[in-house]
Amino acid sequence: MNNCLKIRKLKIENSQGFGLIEIVIVCGIVVMTFLVFTRAEVAALRLFRAGQENLESSLLAGEALEAVRSVRDESWTANIAWRTQTPLASPSLRYYPVVISGKWSLATSSPGLINGIYDRFVVFEKVSRDGSDRIVSSGGTDDPGTRRVTAHVQWGTKTTRVISYMTNFQASLGGTTETKTVSYEGAALESDFSFPSGNGSGDLTQSFTAPATAIKVSRIDLPLRRDVTTAPSDVYVELRTNALGGVLGTSNQIMGATIATSSVALPWVEFRFQNFVSLNANRIYTIRLRARPSATDNASGGSGLLYWRYGSSNPYAGGVASSSVGHFSDPTYGGVLLSNYDFGFWVYSSP
Amino acid sequence: MLETVIYIGILSVFTVVIVAILMSIVHTYNRVRVQREVVSNGRLAIEAMMQQIGPSSAIYAPTSVFGNNVGQLSIVSQVEAQPEETVNRVDFWLDNGLVWMRKEGSATTSITSPSVRVNQLRFDQISQGLGREAVIITLQITSFADATFTASSTLHATAALRGTY
Numbered sequence: 242m243n244n245c246l247k248i249r250k251l252k253i254e255n256s257q258g259f260g261l262i263e264i265v266i267v268c269g270i271v272v273m274t275f276l277v278f279t280r281a282e283v284a285a286l287r288l289f290r291a292g293q294e295n296l297e298s299s300l301l302a303g304e305a306l307e308a309v310r311s312v313r314d315e316s317w318t319a320n321i322a323w324r325t326q327t328p329l330a331s332p333s334l335r336y337y338p339v340v341i342s343g344k345w346s347l348a349t350s351s352p353g354l355i356n357g358i359y360d361r362f363v364v365f366e367k368v369s370r371d372g373s374d375r376i377v378s379s380g381g382t383d384d385p386g387t388r389r390v391t392a393h394v395q396w397g398t399k400t401t402r403v404i405s406y407m408t409n410f411q412a413s414l415g416g417t418t419e420t421k422t423v424s425y426e427g428a429a430l431e432s433d434f435s436f437p438s439g440n441g442s443g444d445l446t447q448s449f450t451a452p453a454t455a456i457k458v459s460r461i462d463l464p465l466r467r468d469v470t471t472a473p474s475d476v477y478v479e480l481r482t483n484a485l486g487g488v489l490g491t492s493n494q495i496m497g498a499t500i501a502t503s504s505v506a507l508p509w510v511e512f513r514f515q516n517f518v519s520l521n522a523n524r525i526y527t528i529r530l531r532a533r534p535s536a537t538d539n540a541s542g543g544s545g546l547l548y549w550r551y552g553s554s555n556p557y558a559g560g561v562a563s564s565s566v567g568h569f570s571d572p573t574y575g576g577v578l579l580s581n582y583d584f585g586f587w588v589y590s591s592p
Numbered sequence: 593m594l595e596t597v598i599y600i601g602i603l604s605v606f607t608v609v610i611v612a613i614l615m616s617i618v619h620t621y622n623r624v625r626v627q628r629e630v631v632s633n634g635r636l637a638i639e640a641m642m643q644q645i646g647p648s649s650a651i652y653a654p655t656s657v658f659g660n661n662v663g664q665l666s667i668v669s670q671v672e673a674q675p676e677e678t679v680n681r682v683d684f685w686l687d688n689g690l691v692w693m694r695k696e697g698s699a700t701t702s703i704t705s706p707s708v709r710v711n712q713l714r715f716d717q718i719s720q721g722l723g724r725e726a727v728i729i730t731l732q733i734t735s736f737a738d739a740t741f742t743a744s745s746t747l748h749a750t751a752a753l754r755g756t757y
Contacts, residue, residue: 261598268606275613282620289627293745296631300638300749304728307750311720340728344720345750356746419722459722475659493651493719494658513719515650533659591722 298359298394298401305363305392306405308338308345317409320347321388324365332391335362342465342510343495360395368406376406386412419589422456423449425557428464428550428585437474437536439543443568443576444536446484447584448527448560456590457517461492461528462509464550464585465500473497473545474536478512479529484566484575486527490518494533497545509587517591525560528586537567549584557583619741626735627743633708634733634747637691640703642751644682644693645727647671649755651717652681662686663715665727669755686713689736709736718750726752 312320324333324347336347338361347363354360366389369381376387386409394401425447436445458480467473478492492512501508520526530549534541551562562584566576648669657664664685673680674697681696689709694700704710712732719725729751734744 261595261602264599264602268602271606272609272613275610278617279613282617285624286620286627289624289631293627293631293743296635297745297747300747304748304750307726307752311718311724311726311750311752314724315721340716340718343716343718345718345726355748491653493653493717493725496659496716511719513722515653515725 294396294399295401297356298396298399299403301355301359301361301394302392302401302403305338305361305394306390306403309347309363309390309392309405309407311345312347313407313409314411315344317386317412321365321407321409322385325367325388333365335364335393337362340496340499342500342508343493344511358396360393362393364391364393365389366391385409419459419591421587422452422458422590423559423586423588425449425552425559425583425585426587427552427556428583430553430582431466431548431550435468435546435548436530437476437532437543437547438545439474439534439536439539439541441537441539441541441569443565443574444529444531445549445584446527446529446563446566446576447586448483448525448562449557449586449588450559451520451522451524451526453522455522456520456588457592458490458514458520458588459517459591460511460513460589462511462587462589463528463530465508465510466548466550467497467500467502468546468548469502471545473500473547474532474534474543476500476530476532476547479531480514480518481527481529483525484527484529484563485573489520489526490514490516497532497547500547520590527560528584528588529566537572538570551579551582551584553582555581555583622741623743626741629705629707630733630735630743630745633704634731634745637703637710637731637733638729638747638749640693641665641684641729642749644669644684645751645753647755648682648753649679650753651725651727655683656715656717657685658715658717661712661714663713665715667753671755684713684715686710691731704733707736709734712746723756724752726750 334349336349337351339346339348339352367383368387368389369377370384371377371381388407390405390407392403461478475494475497477494479488480490481488492514495510500510532543534543536543562579562582563576564579567574645667648667650668652666652668655666666681666683669680669682671680683694685692690702691704691710691713692700693703710731710733712730714730716728718728729749731747735742
């Protein structure tokens with residue numbers, strides 16, 4: 242009986258602390274398991290963050306290629322072909338897609354980071370073809386009507402690259418041509434008239450005489466420069482029978498912020514009419530520069546300054562310039578006749 | 593008695609660690625969910641607009657609002673024109689934090705979900721040449737359903753109107 246009690250007591254003493262070890266082990270296993278979950282969480286967060294960056298960067302790369310297609314559609318010779326020719330190497334320099342005067346352009350200097358993160362540029366490369374017109378990576382002869390375009394979007398250490406082959410397909414299609422039909426090109430002054438601000442000062446106009454045959458106007462170009470400090474409101478052009486007359490056509494809207502600030506190489510800003518505007522022969526018509534919000538309304542929300550270049554001593558015989566048209570929300574106010582001045586303009590027509 | 597105290601101590605520490613980890617998992621899940629909502633809504637909205645703009649032939653200027661953070665775009669397309677109509681008109685606009693689309697003859701539908709808020713839908717018109725129109729889309733989208741966890745994304749895309757050639 243005593244022996245039995247001794248054995249039982251010994252077993253109990255030997256098993257003391259066993260439960261504690263089990264609990265510690267189980268706790269360790271569970272904590273380790275949850276730590277693995279935590280690592281998975283961090284990975285998931287990184288993955289979704291990367292997913293967002295990939296979406297943003299791939300859209301930017303796609304937009305860069307669309308910008309190249311746009312300038313390609315405008316003119317292969319002027320905008321694409323020379324970028325890989327002597328003395329420029331293939332691959333070409335980096336070109337940065339930027340919007341200038343409401344059109345895509347390819348600049349050689351970076352406009353800065355997009356969204357404060359992404360650096361975006363495109364590179365052109367020559368494309369060679371073999372005797373069967375197949376594209377080959379080496380050998381073959383250069384196809385001057387095809388270029389390999391790579392859009393790069395870089396952020397941190399990451400890069401998204403999208404490649405496309407672009408061809409001068411329009412060379413074989415022909416297409417509609419535009420001719421400069423009426424113009425006044427001698428405009429060199431810009432200091433006296435500014436437009437548009439939100440103080441209700443009104444619109445600027447320039448009239449012109451249509452040529453001896455009826456024409457269909459497709460676009461009007463104006464020599465505009467914006468003030469350096471504040472981007473002006475967006476602008477567009479109306480083609481009217483006179484400054485206050487019926488609107489024959491309204492152009493596309495040009496982003497004020499994209500108009501150049503340079504007064505040295507002043508660009509002509511292109512305003513396009515979606516539908517051709519038919520003008521009768523020898524009749525006088527008026528170009529009215531307008532802003533959105535309107536420059537005719539006081540405190541309209543319009544901002545910034547824009548300069549429309551002009552010439553003095555009444556240099557254009559076919560029309561007159563006016564300022565302050567429709568000022569202070571008065572649609573019947575024909576403005577101040579600038580009898581000594583004329584604003585520059587190009588009127589393009591299409592057959 | 594001593595063992596009991598140790599057990600309780602260990603269990604307490606264990607419980608605190610587990611709760612902290614569980615809270616972290618829930619926190620991460622919510623952040624991932626919010627980010628996923630923003631990304632998927634942004635992608636779908638941009639794709640829906642680009643799919644409609646691509647085959648369209650013209651911008652309908654009178655009802656389009658360009659250069660504004662609360663923009664509107666109206667386009668004219670020959671695709672999916674209603675019977676007895678030669679063209680189909682499609683509108684996109686921002687209202688009350690949602691991007692809406694209306695096709696002629698169809699009901700107005702939202703192309704973003706109420707779980708996100710679109711702060712900016714800006715359209716800028718590009719005229720590259722005769723009949724060469726394009727639209728730059730800027731979409732700024734943030735999470736909306738949960739104020740604790742926020743995510744935001746600004747998307748830029750350009751769609752050319754190729755319905756004329």
